[in-house]
Every structure is written in C-alpha cells, then in structure tokens.
Amino acid sequence: MLYDVIIIGAGPSGSYAAQRLAALGYKVLVAEQHEKVGQLVCCTGIIGRECFDIFSIDKSVILREAASAKFLSPGGESLRVERETAPAYIVDRPAFDLTLAKRAQEQGAEYLLGARVRSIGVEKDFVQLETSGEDLVGKTAVIASGFGSTLGQKLKLGRVADFVIGAQAEVAAINETNEVEVYLGSKFAPGFFAWLVPTSEGKALAGLLSRHRPGLYLKDFLSHLSKQGKIEASTARISYGGVPLRPLPKTYRERIIVVGDAAGQTKPTTGGGIYYDLLCAQIAADVLHQALSSGNFSPKIFARYEKGWHSKLSTELRIDYWARRSFERLSDGQIEKIFHLICSSGIHDTLLNAKDFSFDWHSRLILNGLRHLIPRGMLQMLRAPFKDR
Numbered sequence: 453m454l455y456d457v458i459i460i461g462a463g464p465s466g467s468y469a470a471q472r473l474a475a476l477g478y479k480v481l482v483a484e485q486h487e488k489v490g491q492l493v494c495c496t497g498i499i500g501r502e503c504f505d506i507f508s509i510d511k512s513v514i515l516r517e518a519a520s521a522k523f524l525s526p527g528g529e530s531l532r533v534e535r536e537t538a539p540a541y542i543v544d545r546p547a548f549d550l551t552l553a554k555r556a557q558e559q560g561a562e563y564l565l566g567a568r569v570r571s572i573g574v575e576k577d578f579v580q581l582e583t584s585g586e587d588l589v590g591k592t593a594v595i596a597s598g599f600g601s602t603l604g605q606k607l608k609l610g611r612v613a614d615f616v617i618g619a620q621a622e623v624a625a626i627n628e629t630n631e632v633e634v635y636l637g638s639k640f641a642p643g644f645f646a647w648l649v650p651t652s653e654g655k656a657l658a659g660l661l662s663r664h665r666p667g668l669y670l671k672d673f674l675s676h677l678s679k680q681g682k683i684e685a686s687t688a689r690i691s692y693g694g695v696p697l698r699p700l701p702k703t704y705r706e707r708i709i710v711v712g713d714a715a716g717q718t719k720p721t722t723g724g725g726i727y728y729d730l731l732c733a734q735i736a737a738d739v740l741h742q743a744l745s746s747g748n749f750s751p752k753i754f755a756r757y758e759k760g761w762h763s764k765l766s767t768e769l770r771i772d773y774w775a776r777r778s779f780e781r782l783s784d785g786q787i788e789k790i791f792h793l794i795c796s797s798g799i800h801d802t803l804l805n806a807k808d809f810s811f812d813w814h815s816r817l818i819l820n821g822l823r824h825l826i827p828r829g830m831l832q833m834l835r836a837p838f839k840d841r
C-alpha cells in the first residue's frame with residue numbers, strides 16, 4: 453500500500469496534521485508506538501482559550517477553567533493574578549489526544565497502533581519506514597514523534613540544542629481550590645518553576661522543570677506541599693518528559709517534515725507546546741497539500757514549511773528563549789527583589805489587564821514587563837540577550 457502521507461506519532465501535532473490531510477482526501481496513515489492513543493503522556497494539560505477557539509477543540513476534555521494563579525517567591529511572598537474571563541483551561545490530556553485522533557479517523561485517517569518506527573529511508577520516488585512490524589511506504593512522511601525522537605537526527609536534520617526535563621506526579625489535593633500555584637526559586641526548581649495544578653475532584657498535578665535531578669527536586673516539592681497541608685503525603689508515581697527550549701536547526705528535507713516537540717516548537721518560557729505544535733501542524737499540512745497536489749516533492753517545496761512556521765513563531769521563540777535564559781541566571785535574592793517590586797507597584801495588574809495580554813504569546817508580555825522594570829533599576833540583572841548558546 454502506498455500512502456500519500458505517513459505520520460509518525462499520534463500526539464496532538466501528528467493527529468492534527470492527519471485530520472487536515474485526510475479531510476483533503478489524502479490517504480493518511482498514523483503510526484503510533486503505543487497500543488493506545490494518549491498513553492503515558494507527561495503533561496499538565498494547560499491550554500489557552502485562543503487555541504481552543506482556533507482549533508475548535510471539543511470542550512468535553514476540559515477539567516477546569518484556569519482563571520487565577522498564585523505565584524510564590526523563593527522567600528514565600530505571594531502574588532495572586534486573576535482575569536475575569538479565564539485565559540486558559542486545564543484539560544484531560546489523554547482525552548484531548550483521543551479526541552484529536554478520533555477527528556482524524558472520522559476524516560478517513562488510518563491509525564496503526566503498537567508500531568514503532570525505527571528508521572526512515574528517503575528514496576527518489578517514495579519514503580520507506582522500517583517499523584517494529586511491517587515496513588510502510590508513502591509518498592511523504594511527517595515526523596511528529598515528540599521530544600527526544602532521533603528520527604530527524606538520523607536524516608541529518610540536527611538535534612534540539614537545549615532542553616529541560618519535566619517531572620510530574622498526580623497527587624491527592626486537600627482544601628481544593630481552582631487556583632494554579634507556581635513556585636519560584638532554587639529550592640524547588642532552580643532556573644525554572646514548580647507547579648500545583650488542580651485537575652479533577654480531589655486531584656492535582658504537582659510538577660516542575662529542572663535541568664538537573666528533576667525527580668529529587670519533585671520529591672522535596674511534594675514533601676513541602678504535604679507539610680503545608682495542601683496535598684496528602686505522597687508516594688505517587690513520578691513521570692518524566694523532556695521539553696525542548698530551542699527548535700531543530702532544520703525541520704524539512706525532500707518528502708519529509710518534522711513537527712511539534714520533535715521540531716522543538718515549544719514555548720521556552722513555560723514549556724507549553726500544544727498550541728504552537730498545532731499551529732505548525734497546520735502549516736505542515738498545507739505545504740504537504742501543495743506538494744501532493746502538484747506532484748512536486750523537491751526540498752524547495754518543503755522549505756515553505758520552515759519558512760511558514762518561522763515567520764509565525766521565530767521572533768516569539770527567540771524573545772522567549774532570551775527571557776528564559778535571563779531568568780535562569782537570576783539568584784533567589786534577585787527574583788525576590790523583582791517579585792517585591794512587581795507586588796508593590798502593581799505592574800502585574802497593568803500587564804494582565806493590558807489590551808494585548810495573551811496567555812500564549814509571551815514576547816509582548818516580556819517586552820511590556822521590561823518597559824516597567826527597566827526604569828526601576830532592574831536592567832543590570834538582565835545580561836545581554838543571546839550571549840551564550
């Protein structure tokens with residue numbers, strides 16, 4: 453069987469590309485290594501309202517609205533932010549993946565589960581995929597296999613140059629609230645942050661991002677939460693997942709496109725990847741449509757994909773990465789100082805209520821924030837952008 457497109461990975465980016473291409477009448481196969489879609493996903497499931505609206509996501513996957521958040525400084529000072537209309541939702545992530553896969557199947561995409569793709573051969577007229585089962589042949593392939601996939605590297609597309617590891621556990625929440633909590637400082641998540649996110653009744657996700665020993669930091673964080681009376685003492689199973697902080701150097705070649713976390717299309721500020729992954733999957737599907745409908749599979753056609761997603765996200769990702777690296781360099785004392793300044797001056801309210809506030813596009817928030825912080829003597833803390841890495 454010769455498929456028009458073989459998609460590797462049934463995560464959000466793979467299933468969304470599959471849905472769009474199948475809807476255009478192409479013969480699409482999604483090869484997924486797990487026996488079930490949405491299995492073993494390590495994700496908190498916070499997705500902005502904008503993403504829901506643009507991609508018409510089924511609201512049945514929403515567990516809660518995320519209207520407010522409490523930030524805690526390294527020294528324990530707290531800052532509560534709230535918007536009248538919740539800017540984001542907390543979703544049931546496995547259900548979210550299943551919904552997208554179902555939509556793709558309804559459009560005619562086939563799913564081959566339990567099929568791990570080991571390698572991809574790019575020939576003159578087709579691509580051939582070696583899997584844990586039968587070999588698969590297609591006119592084109594999309595690598596949507598998530599963080600840590602080496603398939604792009606094997607095709608000489610390079611690898612994600614910077615990343616961080618996330619560790620997360622489902623815990624029993626006490627005195628449940630609707631509020632997301634974000635913890636800053638080196639005690640729990642040096643350079644990054646830890647979170648407690650309420651999900652379904654009596655349950656929450658506690659997690660953090662860290663470059664080093666995420667599991668050990670998470671155990672300390674869980675024990676802190678339990679001592680604070682926020683969660684039951686926990687021996688919950690910890691799951692881990694990588695978060696790319698920089699994109700892949702090259703995300704295409706003839707007959708091949710890399711999308712989603714495999715391409716590093718994630719917000720370096722928060723590690724949220726789903727919205728940008730879907731945006732890039734949309735661009736990928738459009739370019740594949742151009743190649744398939746014209747029968748032109750040259751690198752030149754596929755380069756339109758990279759051009760497309762770069763023009764949408766590149767500036768955003770660069771500014772966000774600069775902010776991420778600058779934040780990483782701050783000491784607890786410096787974070788405390790900035791935190792105190794924000795709390796006492798009310799900058800957060802100004803930023804949050806600004807017309808251009810967005811849950812998903814952080815560069816504006818960062819630049820607006822700097823406009824407030826720089827006159828208050830905070831410039832010396834933020835060294836030259838893009839200096840290292």
Ligand SMILES: Cc1cc2nc3c(=O)[nH]c(=O)nc-3n(C[C@H](O)[C@H](O)[C@H](O)COP(=O)(O)OP(=O)(O)OC[C@H]3O[C@@H](n4cnc5c(N)ncnc54)[C@H](O)[C@@H]3O)c2cc1C
Nearest residue numbers: 461463464465485496497498569598618693712713725726
């Ligand atoms: C701790 C943590 C919390 C997060 N929280 C959020 C959040 O709140 N909001 C948000 O937007 N993002 C969050 N993210 C990021 C989000 O999970 C990813 O951006 C998103 O899952 C990427 O989607 P994807 O489709 O590109 O890849 P994935 O969701 O990783 O899907 C890839 C699929 O490919 C399959 N696969 C891999 N290799 C192969 C192979 N060789 N053959 C066949 N199949 C294969 C995998 O089994 C998987 O099903 C979080 C990440 C972490 C680690």
